[in-house]
Amino acid sequence: MGSMVSQFGNAEFHEKGNFALVALSPKLYSHAAIFSSAYLMLDSAFVIVDGTPDQVVVSLQPKKGKNLKGLVRQFNKYLISHSASAAEAKKTGSIRAELVKRALLTQSKKG
Incomplete structure (x- = not known):
């Protein structure tokens, strides 16, 4: 039986649980960028943001009819x-x- 966890880039895919963990460095991405991106995913995925000062981990679990790998690609975009x-x-x-x-x-000089 093969591994139920695969990794690609910054994402770790957990096929059995149908979710992905995306690991991010706060030195590379600001908290504002991370939370704004997570917010935009809320219609398509269940999102959890967690981590430490050195690494932020975003968990994405697709809502019905959504593709997990597509969600991770969209989040990274x-x-x-x-x-x-x-x-x-x-x-x-x-x-x-x-x-x-x-x-x-200019406006103040007109009035």
Whole structure:
């Protein structure tokens, strides 16, 4: 009888229990990115976020009709998306602030 646990990338698949554990480093992914990604999974999966200061573990168990490996792929896509958006916002934050400042100054001069 083969192993009921398989691993791929950052995920450990438990076939017998139909769930996956996704191990994440808080040094690589912010807590905001992890929790935002977990939140987006709530319609498709039962989600538990747990861990230590050195490692966050997200448990994903598919709701009826959902594919476990597809859920893990989607969760990882969300993580990358949230992390990239945060990095871009940090990089362009001062530009955005300057544009808002100029817009407010322009409006105050009209009135």
